Amino acid sequence: MNPALNAVRVGLSRGWIEFKNTFGNFGEVIGGYLLTPALFLAIALFTADSTVEGGGTPLGAFLMASGVTMLLLLLGTITIAQVVGSEREDGTLLRSRVVPDGMVGYAVGKTWYLVTMSALSLALMLVPGIILIDGFAVQGVAGAVTLAWVCVLSLLAIAPIGAVVGSLLSNPRTGVGLLMLPVMGLTGVSGVLLPIAVMPGWLQTVAQVFPVYWVGLGVRAAVLPGSHAAAELTGTWQLPQVAAVLALWAVGGFAVAQWVLRRMARKTSGSRVQQAREQAMQRGY
Template sequence: MSAAIRAGLARGIIELRHGLADFQEWAFNLIVIGSLVVVLWFQRDSTVEGTTLPLAALTLPSLAGLMIAYGGFLAMSSSLAYDREDGTLLRAKATPNGIVGYLVSRIVYTAATALITIVVMLAAGRIIVDDLTVDWLVLAWVVVLGLASVLPWGAMIGARTRSSASSTGLTFLILGGLVGISGIFYPVTAMPGWLQAVAQVFPMYWLGHGVRAALLPDAAAAAELGGEWRLWQAAGVIGAWAVAGMLLAPAVLRRMARRESGSTVQASKQRIMSRGY
């Protein structure tokens, strides 16, 4: 098992190096970052109701929380589903502890890519937003725990869907619904009370809340639910999703691996060909 983990770490680092050298691998992420920076640009002259805080200053940390979820959840689900279709998982299954090594490599690559994307977005947003103070300790644990809370769930979505297309579609649907109620683009305090309660069940809201606590001055907490930073609560909810995902994901992935065979890979390839890909 330890050998498989070491092999997975090495493979993940190699894949990251290759990915960094391939512009096409990053083109979509750069387009997403550019779109979000445009949102910040249009919000730069607006202020949060009841405060002097620019709306862009509140939105940027929320977007960073979104990118944690997007980078871990969507990237993991789509890559695992794609690797099922092209036979990568079947080849991994044929080697001792190959599935473990494969998953470690995917986690390394996905987490590193998400971290780089977040850094790039924060650097770009910093040009527009001036009212930022950084608590590096809080930012570090929110990012690490946040990735841990979404990576296993992304892996489970990728393991349960039939194709990479359906995996991507389902993931976008889930993320879209959570973004809509989590105060990413619109203050959650302005939403109905029942919707605020629903938002606080999921990690998306707390990821944004945690990053805002790490990047904004203490006075900005007045715009939050309860009027204060609730970092213990954020850690509890995000941590609960991380633990639940880590407990459930191995069983789901083992079941998926047992079902992989040459016939299932061939069926996946035929579906791709029938779609004209």
């Protein structure tokens, strides 16, 4: 078999095994799948009687769209950074380097793991929200298609950021917590939790440079009524721009992530992995 194709096959198998392992204990199921949907659903139900100024959209529906966006951001950054950081520490990344096309298989495995985990997480967010929250619904066939490509492009655009951060962290357990700060900062100014129109003009400009704003805009286009577009910056959903910006981040991010991962794997030796393991065990105590 072609080595590259074999690497892809092995990567898909590895990603599926990692996904199944997420059900290993009750705590991981709660924290990994149920906590974020339950939190946003509770807030949305609590604010169901309010509306968003400008578009007349129920505030609960807007917050559920925010929850979908947050879920994509957390999966693409925090989850991937934790996995890559831990596997750099335990030697998995080093072993991938010495296998023919091992880095290809590694990237495929992590991508498939992210896709499967994201599909389940999004279903747990979308289904209860559509049933219980007024104004929150996939907007027909066009909305379903939009949601599908926005989610895929969003994860492709964001996951390389998580992979790069994870490969650079000296301590993945504490470093990932620090990653939450810029993620939450960008979320706060990118129209995810509050309409971006209320932000100062210079913050609006800064927000549009990063993928977070475009992820949120694409998600809202798929699950909120068309009238809500009036509350957006241009009064439209700007879907071509959403696709273009996310695609640029995905292509550029993948190239940078591959370079960083290969560089980190070359610099990692067996002795450094053993040292990292001993340090991790000490931190565990």
